[in-house]
Ligand SMILES: [Zn+2]
Protein backbone atom coordinates (compact mmCIF):
# COMPACT_ATOMS: atom_id res chain seq x y z
CA UNK A 1 0.00 0.00 0.00
CA UNK A 2 2.75 2.42 0.97
CA UNK A 3 4.64 1.79 -2.32
CA UNK A 4 1.46 2.53 -4.21
CA UNK A 5 0.78 5.69 -2.22
CA UNK A 6 4.38 6.82 -2.79
CA UNK A 7 3.87 6.35 -6.53
CA UNK A 8 0.95 8.74 -6.81
CA UNK A 9 1.76 12.16 -8.22
CA UNK A 10 0.64 14.39 -5.36
CA UNK A 11 0.34 18.10 -6.10
CA UNK A 12 2.06 20.84 -4.08
CA UNK A 13 -0.63 20.52 -1.39
CA UNK A 14 -0.23 16.74 -1.24
CA UNK A 15 -3.50 16.06 -3.07
CA UNK A 16 -4.78 14.18 -6.10
CA UNK A 17 -8.06 14.83 -7.92
CA UNK A 18 -10.86 12.46 -6.89
CA UNK A 19 -13.97 12.02 -9.03
CA UNK A 20 -17.00 10.14 -7.66
CA UNK A 21 -19.11 8.53 -10.36
CA UNK A 22 -22.49 6.77 -10.04
CA UNK A 23 -21.95 3.08 -10.85
CA UNK A 24 -25.43 2.69 -12.36
CA UNK A 25 -26.25 5.96 -14.11
CA UNK A 26 -22.71 7.06 -14.91
CA UNK A 27 -23.38 10.54 -13.51
CA UNK A 28 -20.34 12.41 -12.28
CA UNK A 29 -21.55 13.02 -8.74
CA UNK A 30 -18.86 15.29 -7.37
CA UNK A 31 -15.23 16.20 -7.78
CA UNK A 32 -13.05 16.72 -4.76
CA UNK A 33 -9.46 16.08 -3.69
CA UNK A 34 -7.88 13.29 -1.69
CA UNK A 35 -4.74 13.22 0.38
CA UNK A 36 -2.68 10.16 1.25
CA UNK A 37 -4.80 9.28 4.26
CA UNK A 38 -8.07 9.57 2.31
CA UNK A 39 -6.91 7.34 -0.53
CA UNK A 40 -5.60 4.79 1.94
CA UNK A 41 -8.79 4.81 4.00
CA UNK A 42 -11.08 4.49 0.96
CA UNK A 43 -9.04 1.61 -0.44
CA UNK A 44 -8.60 -0.30 2.78
CA UNK A 45 -12.09 -0.04 4.16
CA UNK A 46 -13.49 -0.31 0.61
CA UNK A 47 -16.75 1.06 1.92
CA UNK A 48 -17.10 4.83 1.96
CA UNK A 49 -15.56 7.44 -0.29
CA UNK A 50 -13.30 9.70 1.75
CA UNK A 51 -11.69 12.94 0.62
CA UNK A 52 -9.61 15.81 1.95
CA UNK A 53 -11.50 19.00 2.68
CA UNK A 54 -9.50 21.99 1.55
CA UNK A 55 -11.82 24.44 3.32
CA UNK A 56 -11.60 22.63 6.67
CA UNK A 57 -8.05 21.34 6.08
CA UNK A 58 -8.79 17.82 7.15
CA UNK A 59 -10.26 14.40 6.60
CA UNK A 60 -13.69 14.43 5.04
CA UNK A 61 -15.70 11.26 4.91
CA UNK A 62 -18.52 12.35 2.61
CA UNK A 63 -21.84 11.74 4.40
CA UNK A 64 -20.48 11.56 7.93
CA UNK A 65 -22.47 14.68 8.81
CA UNK A 66 -25.38 14.48 6.35
CA UNK A 67 -25.85 10.73 6.19
CA UNK A 68 -25.50 11.06 2.45
CA UNK A 69 -22.57 8.72 2.07
CA UNK A 70 -21.05 7.63 -1.19
CA UNK A 71 -20.66 3.87 -1.00
CA UNK A 72 -17.41 3.04 -2.64
CA UNK A 73 -17.67 -0.74 -2.84
CA UNK A 74 -20.53 -0.69 -5.28
CA UNK A 75 -19.63 -4.08 -6.70
CA UNK A 76 -19.06 -7.34 -4.96
CA UNK A 77 -15.82 -8.17 -6.68
CA UNK A 78 -12.88 -5.81 -7.00
CA UNK A 79 -12.40 -2.35 -5.73
CA UNK A 80 -14.11 0.80 -6.80
CA UNK A 81 -11.01 2.86 -7.42
CA UNK A 82 -9.39 3.63 -10.76
CA UNK A 83 -6.25 5.65 -11.49
CA UNK A 84 -5.31 7.64 -14.58
CA UNK A 85 -2.20 7.28 -16.73
CA UNK A 86 -0.13 9.94 -14.99
CA UNK A 87 -1.18 8.89 -11.49
CA UNK A 88 -2.64 12.19 -10.29
CA UNK A 89 -6.36 11.53 -10.68
CA UNK A 90 -8.73 8.89 -9.29
CA UNK A 91 -12.24 7.76 -10.15
CA UNK A 92 -14.35 6.26 -7.37
CA UNK A 93 -17.07 4.17 -9.01
CA UNK A 94 -19.72 4.34 -6.34
CA UNK A 95 -23.30 4.19 -5.18
CA UNK A 96 -24.59 7.37 -3.57
CA UNK A 97 -26.83 7.16 -0.52
CA UNK A 98 -29.08 10.16 -1.06
CA UNK A 99 -28.04 13.38 -2.77
CA UNK A 100 -24.34 13.73 -3.53
CA UNK A 101 -24.35 17.53 -3.25
CA UNK A 102 -24.58 19.55 -0.05
CA UNK A 103 -27.37 21.54 -1.80
CA UNK A 104 -29.37 18.27 -1.93
CA UNK A 105 -28.97 17.97 -5.68
CA UNK A 106 -28.35 14.41 -6.89
CA UNK A 107 -25.08 15.57 -8.45
CA UNK A 108 -22.94 18.67 -7.91
CA UNK A 109 -22.95 19.22 -11.69
CA UNK A 110 -26.53 20.49 -11.92
CA UNK A 111 -25.76 23.54 -14.07
CA UNK A 112 -25.51 23.25 -17.83
CA UNK A 113 -23.81 26.06 -19.74
CA UNK A 114 -24.87 27.49 -23.07
CA UNK A 115 -22.53 28.77 -25.76
CA UNK A 116 -22.41 32.25 -24.28
CA UNK A 117 -21.71 31.02 -20.75
CA UNK A 118 -25.34 31.34 -19.71
CA UNK A 119 -26.36 29.02 -16.89
CA UNK A 120 -29.15 26.63 -17.70
CA UNK A 121 -30.94 25.08 -14.77
CA UNK A 122 -34.39 24.95 -13.31
CA UNK A 123 -34.99 28.30 -11.65
CA UNK A 124 -34.84 27.84 -7.91
CA UNK A 125 -34.58 24.10 -8.20
CA UNK A 126 -31.31 22.36 -8.61
CA UNK A 127 -32.64 19.18 -7.05
CA UNK A 128 -33.70 17.71 -10.35
CA UNK A 129 -31.38 16.10 -12.85
CA UNK A 130 -32.92 18.13 -15.64
CA UNK A 131 -29.70 19.88 -16.62
CA UNK A 132 -27.19 17.42 -15.21
CA UNK A 133 -24.77 15.60 -17.50
CA UNK A 134 -26.64 12.38 -18.35
CA UNK A 135 -25.38 9.84 -20.86
CA UNK A 136 -27.54 8.99 -23.86
CA UNK A 137 -29.65 6.18 -22.36
CA UNK A 138 -30.45 8.13 -19.21
CA UNK A 139 -31.03 11.32 -21.19
CA UNK A 140 -33.58 9.38 -23.23
CA UNK A 141 -35.26 8.25 -20.03
CA UNK A 142 -35.38 11.87 -18.87
CA UNK A 143 -37.01 12.91 -22.16
CA UNK A 144 -39.66 10.20 -21.79
CA UNK A 145 -40.38 11.43 -18.27
CA UNK A 146 -40.68 15.02 -19.56
CA UNK A 147 -43.21 13.96 -22.21
CA UNK A 148 -45.23 12.27 -19.53
CA UNK A 149 -45.09 15.31 -17.28
CA UNK A 150 -46.18 17.59 -20.12
CA UNK A 151 -49.14 15.35 -20.85
CA UNK A 152 -50.16 15.19 -17.21
CA UNK A 153 -49.82 18.95 -16.78
CA UNK A 154 -51.74 19.58 -20.00
CA UNK A 155 -49.02 21.95 -21.23
CA UNK A 156 -49.10 20.22 -24.59
CA UNK A 157 -52.88 20.63 -25.04
CA UNK A 158 -53.70 21.43 -28.64
CA UNK A 159 -50.31 20.17 -29.78
CA UNK A 160 -50.19 16.87 -31.64
CA UNK A 161 -49.28 14.35 -28.95
CA UNK A 162 -45.83 12.80 -29.17
CA UNK A 163 -45.44 9.10 -29.89
CA UNK A 164 -44.35 8.65 -26.26
CA UNK A 165 -47.56 10.28 -25.06
CA UNK A 166 -49.59 8.03 -27.34
CA UNK A 167 -47.86 4.94 -26.03
CA UNK A 168 -48.33 5.98 -22.41
CA UNK A 169 -52.03 6.57 -23.05
CA UNK A 170 -52.49 3.17 -24.67
CA UNK A 171 -50.96 0.24 -22.75
CA UNK A 172 -52.25 -2.22 -25.33
CA UNK A 173 -50.42 -0.44 -28.14
CA UNK A 174 -47.32 -0.14 -25.95
CA UNK A 175 -47.16 -3.87 -25.23
CA UNK A 176 -47.85 -4.69 -28.86
CA UNK A 177 -44.91 -2.50 -29.87
CA UNK A 178 -42.52 -4.04 -27.32
CA UNK A 179 -43.34 -7.55 -28.58
CA UNK A 180 -43.02 -6.41 -32.20
CA UNK A 181 -39.68 -4.72 -31.67
CA UNK A 182 -38.30 -7.78 -29.87
CA UNK A 183 -39.36 -9.90 -32.84
CA UNK A 184 -37.75 -7.45 -35.26
CA UNK A 185 -34.51 -7.55 -33.28
CA UNK A 186 -34.53 -11.36 -33.38
CA UNK A 187 -35.17 -11.23 -37.09
CA UNK A 188 -31.94 -9.30 -37.65
CA UNK A 189 -30.08 -12.37 -36.38
CA UNK A 190 -32.34 -14.96 -37.99
CA UNK A 191 -32.24 -13.29 -41.40
CA UNK A 192 -28.66 -11.93 -41.13
CA UNK A 193 -29.86 -8.40 -41.78
CA UNK A 194 -26.58 -6.81 -40.77
CA UNK A 195 -25.15 -4.76 -37.93
CA UNK A 196 -26.77 -1.46 -38.79
CA UNK A 197 -30.22 -2.95 -38.82
CA UNK A 198 -29.51 -4.82 -35.56
CA UNK A 199 -28.42 -1.62 -33.81
CA UNK A 200 -31.50 0.19 -35.11
CA UNK A 201 -33.91 -2.53 -33.96
CA UNK A 202 -32.20 -2.72 -30.56
CA UNK A 203 -32.68 1.05 -30.26
CA UNK A 204 -36.39 0.60 -31.08
CA UNK A 205 -36.73 -2.15 -28.48
CA UNK A 206 -34.88 -0.27 -25.74
CA UNK A 207 -36.88 2.90 -26.32
CA UNK A 208 -40.24 1.11 -26.18
CA UNK A 209 -39.18 -0.98 -23.16
CA UNK A 210 -38.20 2.25 -21.39
CA UNK A 211 -41.62 3.77 -22.06
CA UNK A 212 -43.16 0.61 -20.63
CA UNK A 213 -40.95 0.96 -17.55
CA UNK A 214 -41.93 4.62 -17.18
CA UNK A 215 -45.59 3.59 -17.34
CA UNK A 216 -44.94 1.46 -14.25
CA UNK A 217 -42.78 3.97 -12.39
CA UNK A 218 -39.63 1.89 -12.82
CA UNK A 219 -36.34 3.58 -13.69
CA UNK A 220 -33.42 2.37 -15.73
CA UNK A 221 -31.40 2.77 -12.53
CA UNK A 222 -33.69 0.22 -10.85
CA UNK A 223 -33.07 -2.21 -13.71
CA UNK A 224 -29.35 -1.55 -13.55
CA UNK A 225 -29.38 -2.29 -9.81
CA UNK A 226 -31.06 -5.64 -10.48
CA UNK A 227 -28.34 -6.50 -12.99
CA UNK A 228 -25.66 -5.37 -10.55
CA UNK A 229 -27.14 -7.40 -7.71
CA UNK A 230 -26.81 -10.45 -9.93
CA UNK A 231 -23.08 -9.80 -10.35
CA UNK A 232 -20.88 -12.35 -8.70
CA UNK A 233 -17.27 -13.29 -8.84
CA UNK A 234 -18.24 -15.71 -11.59
CA UNK A 235 -19.72 -12.95 -13.68
CA UNK A 236 -23.06 -11.29 -13.90
CA UNK A 237 -24.56 -13.48 -16.57
CA UNK A 238 -24.53 -16.61 -14.45
CA UNK A 239 -26.95 -14.97 -12.05
CA UNK A 240 -28.82 -13.12 -14.78
CA UNK A 241 -29.59 -16.43 -16.37
CA UNK A 242 -31.24 -17.86 -13.30
CA UNK A 243 -34.93 -17.34 -13.89
CA UNK A 244 -37.20 -16.64 -10.92
CA UNK A 245 -39.28 -19.64 -11.93
CA UNK A 246 -38.62 -22.69 -14.10
CA UNK A 247 -40.98 -21.64 -16.91
CA UNK A 248 -39.16 -18.35 -17.51
CA UNK B 249 -19.44 35.23 -21.41
CA UNK B 250 -16.99 37.42 -19.53
CA UNK B 251 -19.30 37.65 -16.50
CA UNK B 252 -19.55 33.87 -16.48
CA UNK B 253 -15.78 33.44 -16.78
CA UNK B 254 -15.29 35.94 -13.95
CA UNK B 255 -17.63 33.89 -11.79
CA UNK B 256 -15.63 30.68 -12.00
CA UNK B 257 -13.50 29.86 -8.98
CA UNK B 258 -10.04 29.70 -10.57
CA UNK B 259 -7.28 28.17 -8.46
CA UNK B 260 -3.96 29.89 -7.71
CA UNK B 261 -2.70 28.96 -11.16
CA UNK B 262 -5.85 30.28 -12.85
CA UNK B 263 -7.26 26.83 -13.58
CA UNK B 264 -10.39 24.80 -12.98
CA UNK B 265 -10.67 21.01 -13.11
CA UNK B 266 -12.04 19.70 -16.43
CA UNK B 267 -13.41 16.17 -16.74
CA UNK B 268 -14.15 14.71 -20.19
CA UNK B 269 -16.87 12.06 -20.12
CA UNK B 270 -18.06 9.79 -22.95
CA UNK B 271 -21.63 10.77 -23.81
CA UNK B 272 -22.64 7.21 -24.75
CA UNK B 273 -20.74 4.89 -22.42
CA UNK B 274 -20.36 7.25 -19.47
CA UNK B 275 -16.65 6.46 -19.19
CA UNK B 276 -14.54 9.16 -17.59
CA UNK B 277 -12.10 9.61 -20.46
CA UNK B 278 -9.55 11.97 -18.97
CA UNK B 279 -9.14 14.65 -16.35
CA UNK B 280 -7.20 17.77 -17.11
CA UNK B 281 -7.33 21.49 -16.28
CA UNK B 282 -8.72 24.46 -18.17
CA UNK B 283 -7.81 28.11 -18.02
CA UNK B 284 -10.03 31.01 -18.98
CA UNK B 285 -9.11 30.82 -22.65
CA UNK B 286 -9.74 27.08 -22.85
CA UNK B 287 -13.18 27.29 -21.25
CA UNK B 288 -14.10 30.19 -23.51
CA UNK B 289 -12.88 28.43 -26.65
CA UNK B 290 -14.64 25.16 -25.85
CA UNK B 291 -17.91 26.96 -25.09
CA UNK B 292 -17.88 29.30 -28.05
CA UNK B 293 -16.77 26.90 -30.75
CA UNK B 294 -18.81 24.15 -29.08
CA UNK B 295 -16.82 21.66 -31.09
CA UNK B 296 -13.60 20.43 -29.56
CA UNK B 297 -12.63 20.04 -25.93
CA UNK B 298 -9.73 22.34 -25.14
CA UNK B 299 -7.63 22.38 -21.97
CA UNK B 300 -4.57 24.06 -20.48
CA UNK B 301 -1.42 21.98 -20.52
CA UNK B 302 0.45 22.40 -17.26
CA UNK B 303 3.57 20.66 -18.61
CA UNK B 304 3.77 22.85 -21.71
CA UNK B 305 2.26 25.92 -20.03
CA UNK B 306 -0.16 26.66 -22.81
CA UNK B 307 -3.29 26.00 -24.79
CA UNK B 308 -3.95 22.36 -25.48
CA UNK B 309 -6.63 21.38 -27.92
CA UNK B 310 -6.81 17.65 -27.27
CA UNK B 311 -6.25 15.82 -30.58
CA UNK B 312 -4.60 18.67 -32.45
CA UNK B 313 -1.41 16.62 -32.66
CA UNK B 314 -2.73 13.06 -32.56
CA UNK B 315 -5.99 13.52 -34.43
CA UNK B 316 -7.70 11.97 -31.42
CA UNK B 317 -10.01 14.87 -30.70
CA UNK B 318 -12.71 14.91 -28.09
CA UNK B 319 -15.81 16.27 -29.79
CA UNK B 320 -17.52 18.49 -27.30
CA UNK B 321 -20.82 19.09 -29.05
CA UNK B 322 -21.94 15.50 -28.83
CA UNK B 323 -25.60 16.45 -28.89
CA UNK B 324 -27.49 18.57 -31.37
CA UNK B 325 -29.24 20.71 -28.81
CA UNK B 326 -27.56 22.47 -25.92
CA UNK B 327 -23.95 22.62 -24.95
CA UNK B 328 -21.75 19.90 -23.65
CA UNK B 329 -20.46 21.72 -20.60
CA UNK B 330 -21.63 21.35 -17.01
CA UNK B 331 -20.42 23.17 -13.89
CA UNK B 332 -20.40 22.02 -10.30
CA UNK B 333 -21.96 23.75 -7.28
CA UNK B 334 -18.87 25.67 -6.19
CA UNK B 335 -17.86 26.65 -9.73
CA UNK B 336 -14.39 25.15 -9.80
CA UNK B 337 -15.00 21.98 -11.80
CA UNK B 338 -16.41 21.28 -15.26
CA UNK B 339 -17.69 18.17 -17.02
CA UNK B 340 -17.40 18.05 -20.81
CA UNK B 341 -19.93 15.50 -22.06
CA UNK B 342 -18.28 14.47 -25.28
CA UNK B 343 -17.65 12.01 -28.05
CA UNK B 344 -14.06 10.86 -28.39
CA UNK B 345 -12.54 10.40 -31.83
CA UNK B 346 -10.18 7.51 -31.25
CA UNK B 347 -8.38 6.80 -27.97
CA UNK B 348 -8.63 9.50 -25.32
CA UNK B 349 -5.26 8.68 -23.75
CA UNK B 350 -1.84 9.46 -25.21
CA UNK B 351 -0.97 5.80 -24.53
CA UNK B 352 -3.73 4.86 -27.00
CA UNK B 353 -5.96 3.51 -24.25
CA UNK B 354 -9.66 4.36 -24.73
CA UNK B 355 -9.63 6.12 -21.35
CA UNK B 356 -6.79 7.41 -19.16
CA UNK B 357 -8.33 5.51 -16.23
CA UNK B 358 -7.24 2.04 -17.35
CA UNK B 359 -5.81 0.95 -14.01
CA UNK B 360 -8.05 -0.52 -11.33
CA UNK B 361 -6.74 -0.68 -7.76
CA UNK B 362 -7.23 -3.47 -5.29
CA UNK B 363 -7.67 -3.07 -1.54
CA UNK B 364 -3.93 -3.14 -0.91
CA UNK B 365 -3.15 -0.59 -3.62
CA UNK B 366 -2.19 -3.27 -6.13
CA UNK B 367 -2.63 -2.24 -9.75
CA UNK B 368 -4.96 -4.39 -11.76
CA UNK B 369 -4.67 -4.14 -15.49
CA UNK B 370 -3.84 -6.36 -18.42
CA UNK B 371 -0.09 -6.94 -18.34
CA UNK B 372 1.49 -4.93 -21.14
CA UNK B 373 -1.86 -3.93 -22.52
CA UNK B 374 -3.68 -0.92 -21.32
CA UNK B 375 -5.48 -0.52 -24.62
CA UNK B 376 -8.44 -2.58 -23.54
CA UNK B 377 -11.24 -1.41 -21.30
CA UNK B 378 -10.92 -4.52 -19.18
CA UNK B 379 -10.07 -2.67 -15.96
CA UNK B 380 -11.53 0.73 -16.79
CA UNK B 381 -14.41 2.15 -14.73
CA UNK B 382 -17.49 0.97 -16.62
CA UNK B 383 -21.02 1.49 -15.36
CA UNK B 384 -23.25 -1.51 -14.77
CA UNK B 385 -24.76 -1.92 -18.26
CA UNK B 386 -21.41 -1.60 -20.01
CA UNK B 387 -19.72 -3.82 -17.42
CA UNK B 388 -22.35 -6.45 -18.21
CA UNK B 389 -21.55 -6.11 -21.90
CA UNK B 390 -17.86 -6.57 -21.09
CA UNK B 391 -18.64 -9.75 -19.14
CA UNK B 392 -20.65 -11.15 -22.06
CA UNK B 393 -17.70 -10.44 -24.38
CA UNK B 394 -15.34 -12.18 -21.93
CA UNK B 395 -17.53 -15.30 -21.88
CA UNK B 396 -17.47 -15.36 -25.63
CA UNK B 397 -13.69 -14.93 -25.75
CA UNK B 398 -13.22 -17.75 -23.23
CA UNK B 399 -15.39 -20.04 -25.33
CA UNK B 400 -13.56 -19.19 -28.53
CA UNK B 401 -10.16 -19.62 -26.87
CA UNK B 402 -11.24 -22.91 -25.32
CA UNK B 403 -9.98 -21.77 -21.92
CA UNK B 404 -13.22 -22.97 -20.36
CA UNK B 405 -12.96 -26.48 -21.81
CA UNK B 406 -14.14 -29.06 -19.33
CA UNK B 407 -15.95 -26.40 -17.31
CA UNK B 408 -19.74 -26.35 -17.45
CA UNK B 409 -20.50 -23.70 -20.09
CA UNK B 410 -22.06 -20.48 -18.86
CA UNK B 411 -25.60 -19.55 -19.85
CA UNK B 412 -24.12 -16.83 -22.06
CA UNK B 413 -21.96 -19.39 -23.87
CA UNK B 414 -25.00 -21.62 -24.35
CA UNK B 415 -27.00 -18.77 -25.82
CA UNK B 416 -24.18 -17.75 -28.16
CA UNK B 417 -23.87 -21.32 -29.39
CA UNK B 418 -27.59 -21.62 -30.06
CA UNK B 419 -29.14 -18.70 -32.00
CA UNK B 420 -32.53 -20.38 -31.99
CA UNK B 421 -32.56 -20.59 -28.19
CA UNK B 422 -31.28 -17.00 -27.98
CA UNK B 423 -34.07 -15.62 -30.15
CA UNK B 424 -36.66 -17.69 -28.32
CA UNK B 425 -35.45 -16.20 -25.02
CA UNK B 426 -35.51 -12.59 -26.29
CA UNK B 427 -39.12 -13.01 -27.47
CA UNK B 428 -40.06 -14.71 -24.20
CA UNK B 429 -38.48 -12.04 -22.02
CA UNK B 430 -40.20 -9.27 -24.01
CA UNK B 431 -43.51 -11.02 -23.44
CA UNK B 432 -42.77 -11.40 -19.73
CA UNK B 433 -41.95 -7.70 -19.48
CA UNK B 434 -45.24 -6.82 -21.19
CA UNK B 435 -47.05 -9.14 -18.83
CA UNK B 436 -45.83 -7.13 -15.82
CA UNK B 437 -47.86 -4.20 -17.18
CA UNK B 438 -50.82 -6.22 -18.44
CA UNK B 439 -51.19 -8.14 -15.19
CA UNK B 440 -50.05 -5.33 -12.88
CA UNK B 441 -47.35 -7.52 -11.41
CA UNK B 442 -45.61 -4.66 -9.64
CA UNK B 443 -42.43 -2.64 -9.92
CA UNK B 444 -40.02 -5.23 -8.63
CA UNK B 445 -41.15 -7.79 -11.15
CA UNK B 446 -41.05 -5.20 -13.95
CA UNK B 447 -37.45 -4.26 -13.11
CA UNK B 448 -36.48 -7.92 -12.97
CA UNK B 449 -38.06 -8.77 -16.33
CA UNK B 450 -36.52 -5.68 -17.93
CA UNK B 451 -33.14 -6.88 -16.64
CA UNK B 452 -33.80 -10.29 -18.22
CA UNK B 453 -34.76 -8.69 -21.53
CA UNK B 454 -31.79 -6.32 -21.63
CA UNK B 455 -29.32 -9.08 -20.78
CA UNK B 456 -30.64 -11.41 -23.48
CA UNK B 457 -30.86 -8.60 -26.05
CA UNK B 458 -27.23 -7.74 -25.29
CA UNK B 459 -26.15 -11.34 -25.91
CA UNK B 460 -28.02 -11.20 -29.21
CA UNK B 461 -26.19 -7.97 -30.07
CA UNK B 462 -22.84 -9.53 -29.14
CA UNK B 463 -23.64 -12.46 -31.44
CA UNK B 464 -23.86 -9.93 -34.28
CA UNK B 465 -20.83 -7.86 -33.28
CA UNK B 466 -22.96 -4.88 -32.31
CA UNK B 467 -22.12 -2.91 -29.16
CA UNK B 468 -24.35 -1.08 -26.73
CA UNK B 469 -22.41 2.02 -27.74
CA UNK B 470 -23.59 1.50 -31.35
CA UNK B 471 -27.17 1.30 -30.11
CA UNK B 472 -26.68 4.38 -27.96
CA UNK B 473 -25.34 6.28 -30.96
CA UNK B 474 -28.47 5.38 -32.95
CA UNK B 475 -30.62 6.72 -30.14
CA UNK B 476 -28.50 9.85 -29.92
CA UNK B 477 -28.67 10.44 -33.68
CA UNK B 478 -32.45 10.42 -33.34
CA UNK B 479 -32.26 13.23 -30.77
CA UNK B 480 -33.66 16.50 -31.97
CA UNK B 481 -34.66 19.76 -30.43
CA UNK B 482 -38.13 18.30 -30.03
CA UNK B 483 -36.83 15.37 -28.05
CA UNK B 484 -35.42 12.01 -28.87
CA UNK B 485 -38.62 10.04 -28.83
CA UNK B 486 -40.12 11.87 -31.78
CA UNK B 487 -37.40 10.51 -33.99
CA UNK B 488 -37.20 7.20 -32.20
CA UNK B 489 -40.83 6.65 -33.03
CA UNK B 490 -40.35 7.09 -36.76
CA UNK B 491 -40.11 3.57 -38.06
CA UNK B 492 -37.85 2.84 -41.05
CA UNK B 493 -40.88 1.44 -42.82
CA UNK B 494 -44.63 1.76 -42.29
CA UNK B 495 -45.13 -1.80 -41.10
CA UNK B 496 -42.65 -1.47 -38.22
ZN1 LIG C 1 -3.77 12.94 -14.73
Ligand SMILES: [Zn+2]
Nearest residue numbers: 022024096221
Ligand atom coordinates in the same frame (compact mmCIF):
# COMPACT_ATOMS: atom_id res chain seq x y z
ZN1 LIG D 1 -29.23 6.52 -7.34
Ligand SMILES: [Zn+2]
Nearest residue numbers: 101102108333
Ligand atom coordinates in the same frame (compact mmCIF):
# COMPACT_ATOMS: atom_id res chain seq x y z
ZN1 LIG E 1 -22.17 20.07 -4.61
Ligand SMILES: [Zn+2]
Nearest residue numbers: 103125126127
Ligand atom coordinates in the same frame (compact mmCIF):
# COMPACT_ATOMS: atom_id res chain seq x y z
ZN1 LIG F 1 -32.22 23.70 -3.72
Ligand SMILES: [Zn+2]
Nearest residue numbers: 184201204496
Ligand atom coordinates in the same frame (compact mmCIF):
# COMPACT_ATOMS: atom_id res chain seq x y z
ZN1 LIG G 1 -38.28 -1.78 -35.26
Ligand SMILES: [Zn+2]
Nearest residue numbers: 332334336337
Ligand atom coordinates in the same frame (compact mmCIF):
# COMPACT_ATOMS: atom_id res chain seq x y z
ZN1 LIG H 1 -16.04 21.94 -6.88
Ligand SMILES: [Zn+2]
Nearest residue numbers: 085349350356
Ligand atom coordinates in the same frame (compact mmCIF):
# COMPACT_ATOMS: atom_id res chain seq x y z
ZN1 LIG I 1 -3.89 9.26 -20.44
Ligand SMILES: [Zn+2]
Nearest residue numbers: 351373374375
Ligand atom coordinates in the same frame (compact mmCIF):
# COMPACT_ATOMS: atom_id res chain seq x y z
ZN1 LIG J 1 0.24 0.28 -24.65
Ligand SMILES: [Zn+2]
Nearest residue numbers: 248432449452
Ligand atom coordinates in the same frame (compact mmCIF):
# COMPACT_ATOMS: atom_id res chain seq x y z
ZN1 LIG K 1 -37.94 -13.26 -17.34
